[in-house]
Amino acid sequence: xxxxxxxxxxxxxxxxxxxxxxxxxxxxVFKGDVFGFLGPNGAGKSTTIRMLxxxxxxxxxxxxxxxxxxxxxxxxxxxxxxxxxxxxxxYGYLSAYKNLEILGKISGIDVTNxxxxxxxxxxxxxxxxxxxxxxxxxxxxQRLGLAQALLHDPDLIILDEPxxxxxxxxxxxxxxxxxxxxxxxxxTLFLSxxxxxxxxxxxxxxxxxxxxxxxxxxxxxxLLNMNKMKVTFEVNDSEKVTQLLSATAxxxxxxxxxxxxxxxxxxxxxxxxxxKYLVENKIxxxxxxxxxxxxxxxxxxxxxxx
Amino acid sequence: MKRIxxxxxxxGVILAQNNKSDEILNKVKENFNKVNDYVVNVKIxxxxxxxxxxxxxxxxxxxxxxxxxxxxxxxxxxxxEGLNFSPNSxxxxxxxxxxxxxxxxxxxxxxxxxxxxxxxxxxLILTNLWIDKNQFKIRKIESTTKSNGTFSINLNYNDxxxxxxxxxxxxxxxxxxxxxxxxITGDMNEEQNPEKDKQNKSKTTSGKVxxxxxxxxxxxxxxxxIFDEEKK
Amino acid sequence: MITLIRIELFxxxxxxxxxxxxxxxxxxxxxxxxxxxxxxxxxxxxxTRNLQQxxxxxxxxxxxxxxxxxxxxxxxxxxxxxxxxxAGDLLAGEATAGTYRLLITRPVSRMKLVAxxxxxxxxxxxxxxxxxxxxxxxIGIVFFGVGELIVxxxxxxxxxxxxxxxxxxxxxxxxxxxSMTVVTAIAFLFSALVENAIGPIISTMAIIIVFIILSAIQxxxxxxxxxxxxxxxxxxxxxLFDDPINYAEFLKSVLILSGHIVVLFGVTAFLFxxxxxxx
Numbered sequence: 001x002x003x004x005x006x007x008x009x010x011x012x013x014x015x016x017x018x019x020x021x022x023x024x025x026x027x028x029v030f031k032g033d034v035f036g037f038l039g040p041n042g043a044g045k046s047t048t049i050r051m052l053x054x055x056x057x058x059x060x061x062x063x064x065x066x067x068x069x070x071x072x073x074x075x076x077x078x079x080x081x082x083x084x085x086x087x088x089x090x091y092g093y094l095s096a097y098k099n100l101e102i103l104g105k106i107s108g109i110d111v112t113n114x115x116x117x118x119x120x121x122x123x124x125x126x127x128x129x130x131x132x133x134x135x136x137x138x139x140x141x142q143r144l145g146l147a148q149a150l151l152h153d154p155d156l157i158i159l160d161e162p163x164x165x166x167x168x169x170x171x172x173x174x175x176x177x178x179x180x181x182x183x184x185x186x187x188t189l190f191l192s193x194x195x196x197x198x199x200x201x202x203x204x205x206x207x208x209x210x211x212x213x214x215x216x217x218x219x220x221x222x223l224l225n226m227n228k229m230k231v232t233f234e235v236n237d238s239e240k241v242t243q244l245l246s247a248t249a250x251x252x253x254x255x256x257x258x259x260x261x262x263x264x265x266x267x268x269x270x271x272x273x274x275x276k277y278l279v280e281n282k283i284x285x286x287x288x289x290x291x292x293x294x295x296x297x298x299x300x301x302x303x304x305x306x
Numbered sequence: 307m308k309r310i311x312x313x314x315x316x317x318g319v320i321l322a323q324n325n326k327s328d329e330i331l332n333k334v335k336e337n338f339n340k341v342n343d344y345v346v347n348v349k350i351x352x353x354x355x356x357x358x359x360x361x362x363x364x365x366x367x368x369x370x371x372x373x374x375x376x377x378x379x380x381x382x383x384x385x386x387e388g389l390n391f392s393p394n395s396x397x398x399x400x401x402x403x404x405x406x407x408x409x410x411x412x413x414x415x416x417x418x419x420x421x422x423x424x425x426x427x428x429x430l431i432l433t434n435l436w437i438d439k440n441q442f443k444i445r446k447i448e449s450t451t452k453s454n455g456t457f458s459i460n461l462n463y464n465d466x467x468x469x470x471x472x473x474x475x476x477x478x479x480x481x482x483x484x485x486x487x488x489x490i491t492g493d494m495n496e497e498q499n500p501e502k503d504k505q506n507k508s509k510t511t512s513g514k515v516x517x518x519x520x521x522x523x524x525x526x527x528x529x530x531x532i533f534d535e536e537k538k
Numbered sequence: 539m540i541t542l543i544r545i546e547l548f549x550x551x552x553x554x555x556x557x558x559x560x561x562x563x564x565x566x567x568x569x570x571x572x573x574x575x576x577x578x579x580x581x582x583x584x585x586t587r588n589l590q591q592x593x594x595x596x597x598x599x600x601x602x603x604x605x606x607x608x609x610x611x612x613x614x615x616x617x618x619x620x621x622x623x624x625a626g627d628l629l630a631g632e633a634t635a636g637t638y639r640l641l642i643t644r645p646v647s648r649m650k651l652v653a654x655x656x657x658x659x660x661x662x663x664x665x666x667x668x669x670x671x672x673x674x675x676x677i678g679i680v681f682f683g684v685g686e687l688i689v690x691x692x693x694x695x696x697x698x699x700x701x702x703x704x705x706x707x708x709x710x711x712x713x714x715x716x717s718m719t720v721v722t723a724i725a726f727l728f729s730a731l732v733e734n735a736i737g738p739i740i741s742t743m744a745i746i747i748v749f750i751i752l753s754a755i756q757x758x759x760x761x762x763x764x765x766x767x768x769x770x771x772x773x774x775x776x777x778l779f780d781d782p783i784n785y786a787e788f789l790k791s792v793l794i795l796s797g798h799i800v801v802l803f804g805v806t807a808f809l810f811x812x813x814x815x816x817x
Contacts, residue, residue, distance in 0.1 A: 054643070075647060078644065078645035085639045085643070090640065102545050102548075102549075106541075108541075356695065357694055357697075359697045360698065381685065381697060381699075381700075382596050383589075385594075
C-alpha cells in the first residue's frame with residue numbers, strides 16, 4: 001500500500017451540549033487502503049464520518065483529505081468522494097433513475113443515460129430504474145445508495161454500514177464490489193461496520209474507537225497477531241498431553257479440554273513450536289485449527305476499556 | 307282716505323308683481339314647450355371634494371313633460387337636479403312666485419323670479435330663477451332644498467339653436483357631509499393621508515359639475531321604451 | 539446555479555401539496571364570483587346609497603375589476619397559508635426525508651444550495667400570485683365584463699375610468715408577489731431551523747395573524763408599533779387605487795418589504811451554512 005495519505009485526522013473533537021462525542025481522534029488512511037472504522041454503538045463513528053463529509057463542523061482539530069484542508073477546499077474534496085451515511089434516504093416520490101440524475105446534476109457531472117444505467121446495473125437495480133424509490137425495500141435502497149456513491153467515479157469511498165439489510169448473497173456481492181474497487185480500480189475505501197467479520201474479510205487497516213477516542217489503529221493483520229487467539233488441537237490422548245505440558249509454560253495457555261479436543265489461547269507464533277513439541281513427544285496431532293476473530297479482538301479491546 | 311289709497315296702491319303693486327311673475331313663468335314654459343323631445347350628447351366633468359370621477363360621455367333623452375334618461379356606454383354621473391333643466395321640473399305642483407327685480411347675468415338682462423312651492427310634497431324650499439328678459443330662457447337657478455342643501459345652476463346657450471336648450475351648464479352645490487359606508491371596497495386598515503383628513507373634517511361636501519351639450523336632436527320622436535328601467 | 543434552481547423547481551412541482559394552492563384559488567375565485575352574481579348588486583347599492591341620494595348615475599360598476607379588487611382584499615390570510623405550505627417544506631422536508639445527507643455531501647456550496655431553494659420558493663409564490671391574477675381578472679371579466687372601478691376610501695369615493703384600471707392591477711399584483719415573497723422568506727427561515735414542515739407552516743401563519751390583529755387594535759400602544767410590523771406594509775397595494783397615487787409612500791413600502799426579504803434570507807443563509815446536519 002502506498003504512503004500517500006488520503007485522509008489525515010488530527011486531534012479531532014466534537015462537542016455537543018452535554019456530550020463530547022469525539023475526543024481528540026487521530027487517524028490516517030493511505031491510498032489504496034480498505035480501512036475499517038470500528039467501534040461499539042455510541043462510540044462516535046457516525047459523528048466522525050459526518051465531520052469527514054462536512055455535514056457537521058468539528059469543535060477542534062483538523063481534517064485533511066487528499067492533502068487539502070477540508071474546511072478550506074470542501075468542494076474540490078467532495079468532488080472526489082462518494083459516500084453513504086447511515087441509512088440511504090432518497091426522494092421517495094421520484095424514480096431511482098431520476099434520483100441519480102438529479103444528484104449527478106447537482107454535483108455538476110455529466111450524467112448521461114448510459115452512465116446512470118451502467119451504475120444501476122452494477123448494483124443490480126437496472127430492472128427497477130423507473131420505479132419510485134418509496135416502493136423500494138431497504139436492501140434496494142442500500143444498493144441505490146451505493147450507486148449514488150459511485151456515480152461520479154470518486155477516488156475515496158466512505159461507506160457507513162454498507163451491508164445492512166442485505167441478504168447473504170447481497171452481502172457477498174457488496175464485499176466483492178469493495179474488493180474490486182480496491183484492487184482493480186485503486187480506490188481508497190473507508191468502511192464503518194458492525195458486521196466485523198465482513199470488515200475482517202476486506203479491510204487491510206483499521207481503527208477501533210470507543211467513547212470518541214482511539215483505542216487501536218494499525219494494519220489488521222498486525223493487530224490481530226498481537227493478540228492471543230484460540231487454537232484448537234485435535235490429539236489422540238489429551239490426558240497424556242496435559243501431563244506433558246504441565247512442566248512447560250504452554251500449560252498456562254490451555255483453556256479447555258473436551259475429549260481429545262484441546263483449546264489453547266495463544267499468539268500465533270507459538271502454534272508451530274507447540275505442534276513440534278507434541279509431535280517430538282510422540283503425540284499424534286490430527287488437526288490444528290486457529291480461530292482468528294476480529295470479533296473477539298474487538299470485544300477484547302472494548303471490554304478492557306469498559 | 308290716504309291710508310286706503312296707499313293700501314290699494316300697495317296691493318295693486320303686489321298683485322301686479324305676482325301677475326307679472328306668473329306671466330314671465332308662463333312665457334318660459336311656453337317657450338320650452340316647443341320641445342317635445344330631444345336627445346343630446348353630453349360631456350361631464352366632476353369637481354367635488356369627496357368624489358373623483360373621470361370625465362364621462364353620455365346621452366340624455368328627454369320627452370315632454372317629464373321623462374328623462376341618462377345613458378352611457380361607460381360610467382356617467384350627474385347631480386339629480388342637474389339632469390332635467392326644463393322649467394316644468396322647477397315649477398311643479400302649486401307654487402307662488404314673485405318678481406323680485408331685474409339683474410344682469412353674464413351680459414344678459416334677466417328677471418329674477420322667486421318661486422316658493424306650496425304644500426309639503428316638493429323637496430324644494432325656495433327657488434330663484436333668472437330669466438332672460440328677451441328670450442325667456444332660464445339663465446340661472448338657485449335653489450334651497452330640504453334634503454340636499456343648496457345648489458345653483460348656470461346655463462349658457464348657443465344662440466344658433468332655436469330651442470331654449472343650453473350648450474353648457476355649471477352645477478354648483480353644497481350638501482351636509484356624506485357618510486361613506488365601508489362596503490365591498492372599504493378599507494379596514496387604510497393609510498391615512500393628513501391632507502384628506504383635513505378635508506374630512508369640513509362639515510359640508512361641495513363641488514361643481516360641468517356639463518357640455520352637443521348635437522341636439524330635437525323633436526325627432528323618442529319611443530317610451532327608452533325611458534324604461536333597464537333590467538340587467 | 540440555474541441547474542440547481544431547475545432541480546428545486548422540479549422537486550417542488552413533483553409534490554402534490556404544491557398543487558393545493560393552485561386548486562384552492564381555482565375553486566375559491568369562481569365561488570366568490572358566483573356570490574357576487576347573487577349579492578353583488580345589493581352590496582353595490584348599499585355602498586353607493588348616499589351617492590344615489592344626490593346623484594343619478596349609470597354604468598356597469600359591478601364588473602370584473604370590482605370583483606377582482608374585492609378578491610385581492612379578502613385573501614390576505616389565505617394566500618400566505620398556501621405559500622407557507624410549500625415554503626415551510628423547502629428545507630425541513632429534506633430533514634424529514636433524510637435527504638439532507640445526500641444533498642449536502644454534493645460538491646456544491648451550501649450557499650448555492652440554500653439560494654437555489656429560496657429562489658425556487660420565490661418563483662412558486664409569484665406563480666401562485668400570477669395564477670390568482672389570471673383567474674380573478676379572467677373569471678371576473680367573463681362573468682361581469684369590464685367597467686369603471688369604484689373604490690371607497692375614508693377620504694371619498696373614487697371611480698377609475700375603465701382604461702385606467704388594468705395597469706393598477708398589474709402593479710398591485712406585482713406588489714402582492716413581493717408581499718408573498720416576504721411570507722416565503724419567513725417560512726423558509728423557520729424551515730431551516732427544524733426537521734419537520736408543520737412547525738414552519740404554523741409559525742408563519744401565527745406571526746401573520748398576530749401581527750394583523752395587533753395592527754387592528756385601536757389602542758395607542760399598538761399604533762406605535764404598527765410601522766414595525768411588516769403586515770402593515772403588505773396592504774400598500776391599495777395605494778395604487780388612489781388619486782393621486784402617493785408614490786413616495788408606495789415606494790417606501792416596497793423598500794421595507796424588500797429589506798425584510800434580504801435580511802430574512804441573509805439570516806437563513808448564515809444559519810444554514812453553520813448548521814450541523816444530524817438527520
